Amino acid sequence: MLMFALRRILVSIPVLIGITLILFIMLNVVPGDPVALMMKEHASAEVIARVRAQMHLDDPMITRYFSFLWNAVQGDLGNSIKLNRPVTDLILKAFPNTLMLAVCAALVSWIIGIPAGILSAVRRDSLLDRFFMGFSLLGVSMPIFWSALLLQYVFAMKLKLLPVSGFYGWKYMILPAIVLGWSSAGVIARLTRSSLLEVMRHDYIRTARAKGLRETGVISRHALKNALIPVVTIMAIQVASLLSGAVITEAIFSIPGVGRITVNAISSRDMPLLQGAVLFATALVILGNLVADILYAVLDPRIREQMKKAS
């Protein structure tokens, strides 16, 4: 088991390095002088030359990439051009807000998605099942920015129950968490449903029923344990979609998180900040996938046995 985890971690490292390379290439092929573009007409040629030298923009691309990689390994992602502060500091300061948003949203998606999925599977093809599955399709098909606006309009502007936007306490977290969680609740509900349906076909479920167990007992004590394994691992993979969603949610609700840093970095053409924020988010996704793989092996003895045989 430990060997498996270690090997999985080792495999992630080249992926992460490859990602730094792809990101570096994408951000450094910008046509035109990035410094001149950022400073627009306010800067003289002298200032531009000085900033270029500071950013080592005149060095060859390869040298720049390796120094970027070397610094990144040590936790130094360079300085933000616009804010003139270390990118790492800016991201670490914003990250707790994004983390809180993501955790609240994930909770919302589980609280809605898992019970809805279970009920749908138990009452398969009933009106309830159709209602939940239709609802989940609606959740997936609704753009986050639009459902955010609707909720803002109804709960903040019309009913005045909750604040419109900003970030000054738990009340400010309710709408963003619902908006972001709602969008992935549908995925969780569908997965829970299909996974439970799959498990219900097994012989041991028939045995449990034959024993005279009540249906609720069969489901809660026997079926759910196995059915929820893929759901648990999907939660770790959810990181990617929550991060993409957080970019939009944070922009609408003015939450000072990593997503908003990214949007601001683009509008102020702050390349080091953008590079750092995207690298940070992608590293989180890789971490999420890693956790998912390991969790899967921990939770499912069958996978664990396969791992033992393979290694």
Added chain:
Amino acid sequence: MTHSPDIAAPAPEAIEEASFLRDTLRAFRKNRMAMVGLVFVTVLVLAAAFAPWISPHDPYRVALDEQLLPSSTTYWLGTDNFGRDVLTRILYGARVSLVVGIVPSLISLSIGTVLGILSGYLGGKTDFAIMRLADMMIAFPSLLLAMVVMYTLGANLLNIFLALALVGWASVARVVRSQTLALREKEFIEAARANGTKRGVIMFRHIFPNVIPTLIVLFSLSIPEAIMWESSLSFLGVGVQPPGASWGLLVAKGKEYMFQAPAVAIAPGIAILLTVLAFNFIGDGLRDALDPSMKD
């Protein structure tokens, strides 16, 4: 004169193909939601194509004395902050969304198919290289990756195509690869190999046709995704630029006037929701019709 029987009767594989197509169509037609989706999309395509003839209004004409009007018989959904008809703007926005749904999906599908077949059939180092590249692309959160591309190349429609194609190809390649791996072991491929058929011919004449049903499903499901990403990019200001009319952009601009005229922001959002739903219904219907094993 004797009639050669194979002139009159179609080749056996032609019959099989025709009945496969017929079965698929029949299964698809039986799916009520899929048919509703198809009708909606057809109407939308026609409306977008004939927008100038359908709407009496100019989507770009600024009329400052007619700002944020409520809905009326002249302006069905009212007007925006520049006095432009909201419904007309939505109709023109449909052009952007439909094109953005289809073009990048075609690009990413083509790239993903070629790389997926190469990866699955050739195996070895080629497989390793392509799959590791795909792993990396999939690790990027899609929206951030698309935003980086837009930052680098600049915000315009062509670059949206590129950004979304870059986001989408990797997952296509993975699916096609796993199908190719399964097909490679089938007898007819083995027979072709034993015949001395060239690798390229096997890959694209024998394996490719068998992946097409999956590709159709992937295509129909990637359209709503692309529409969603485009609207998100445009909403964040890194997609279609004003005065262009993209649904995401319309919501973004309309949100400033939520109090005075909520319809300006809400109506284009409903357009996105309905279109994405319709394509999802079609995709689900196609999947169930083409490959029942993918259901649930």
